[in-house]
Amino acid sequence: xxxxxxxxxxxxxxxxxxxxxxxxxxxxxxxxxxxxxxxxxxxxxxxxxxxxxxxxxxxxxxxxxxxxxxxxxxxxxxxxxxxxxxxxxxxxxxxxxxxxxxxxxxxxxxxxxxxxxxxxxxxxxxxxxxxxxxxxxxxxxxxxxxxxxxxxxxxxxxxxxxxxxxxxxxxxxxxxxxxxxxxxxxxxxxxxxxxxxxxxxxxxxxxxxxxxxxxxxxxxxxxxxxxxxxxxxxxxxxxxxxxxx
Numbered sequence: 001x002x003x004x005x006x007x008x009x010x011x012x013x014x015x016x017x018x019x020x021x022x023x024x025x026x027x028x029x030x031x032x033x034x035x036x037x038x039x040x041x042x043x044x045x046x047x048x049x050x051x052x053x054x055x056x057x058x059x060x061x062x063x064x065x066x067x068x069x070x071x072x073x074x075x076x077x078x079x080x081x082x083x084x085x086x087x088x089x090x091x092x093x094x095x096x097x098x099x100x101x102x103x104x105x106x107x108x109x110x111x112x113x114x115x116x117x118x119x120x121x122x123x124x125x126x127x128x129x130x131x132x133x134x135x136x137x138x139x140x141x142x143x144x145x146x147x148x149x150x151x152x153x154x155x156x157x158x159x160x161x162x163x164x165x166x167x168x169x170x171x172x173x174x175x176x177x178x179x180x181x182x183x184x185x186x187x188x189x190x191x192x193x194x195x196x197x198x199x200x201x202x203x204x205x206x207x208x209x210x211x212x213x214x215x216x217x218x219x220x221x222x223x224x225x226x227x228x229x230x231x232x233x234x235x236x237x238x239x240x241x242x243x244x245x
Contacts (some may be wrong), residue, residue, distance in 0.1 A: 006152055009199070010161035013144050013192045017137040018169035020102075024133025026173060027106030032126035039121055040130030048138040052159070055146055062150075069207025071147045072200050078143070079196025086190035087230055091237035096186050141166070151203055194230055198223040 028037035062070070088094035110129060121127045141162050149158030202212065202222055212218035 003154070003157055006148060006154065006157055007161035007164075009195050010144055010148050010158045011165045012188060013196070014141045014162040014165035015169055016188050016192055017140045018166045019173075021134050021137035022169055022173040023103045024106060024137075025130045027103050027110055028126040028129040028133070031107035031110030032129070033123035036121050036123035036126035037130040040127035041134050043127075044131045044134035044138060047135060048142055051139075052142050052145060052155075055142075065207050065209075067207070068151055068203040071151045072202065072204025072207050074143075074200070075147060075196050076200030076204055079193050079198075079200050081193075082189055083193030083197050083226075083230055086186065086193045087234050087237065089186050090190060090234045093237060148199075190230070194223060194227045198226040201226075 025037055025041055028040065085094060089096050106129075110125060116124055118124050145155065145158045145162045149155030152158070198219060202219055206212065212222075
């Protein structure tokens with residue numbers, strides 16, 4: 001996989017996570033206190049940076065074959081979860097995520113919560129809400145950076161793709177001070193699920209000792225095949241009547 005594909009894949013996947021984290025931070029700032037929300041965000045980013053710095057070199061010591069098997073298996077499980085939800089949403093069997101509704105719900109909850117601060121933090125609820133949102137979504141970003149980057153022996157480049165996604169989403173979100181409701185998040189999740197599933201199958205098979213025809217070029221067939229399979233399941237589920245008994 002060349003550097004451009006690595007960066008683009010990580011960028012799109014991390015952008016999805018960044019959109020969800022942004023919604024939480026905006027809710028914490030709008031509904032409670034912006035300073036405390038920014039403090040929680042900063043604290044979460046520090047913890048995440050330390051996590052990546054600690055795990056990145058350790059993962060890099062694993063032999064390439066074993067690493068690809070491990071990374072491939074994790075990506076396959078992770079990707080299939082995303083793809084399953086995306087297929088159900090596209091088929092109308094699962095509610096499509098609405099960032100505006102999620103934002104309004106989070107703002108309402110934050111305004112009902114008790115007030116009070118701790119130390120330098122004026123509003124502890126806003127701090128913890130932003131911290132948890134950024135940290136949990138950031139863990140998935142860290143997972144993508146470490147798995148994709150370690151497999152290609154280029155964690156810094158994967159980190160560049162993730163950082164670009166986070167900065168782009170954060171810049172847009174704070175510029176309009178509103179959730180990015182117009183971002184086709186569910187379509188992006190469908191695409192990311194396809195990519196993660198395809199790469200997971202590719203790397204896990206390589207790690208198990210299989211040799212793909214054409215080496216990395218096999219991904220040019222594996223990714224469309226995965227997409228066609230997902231679209232086929234979507235069409236099938238749309239035509240399948242629901243059992244209401």
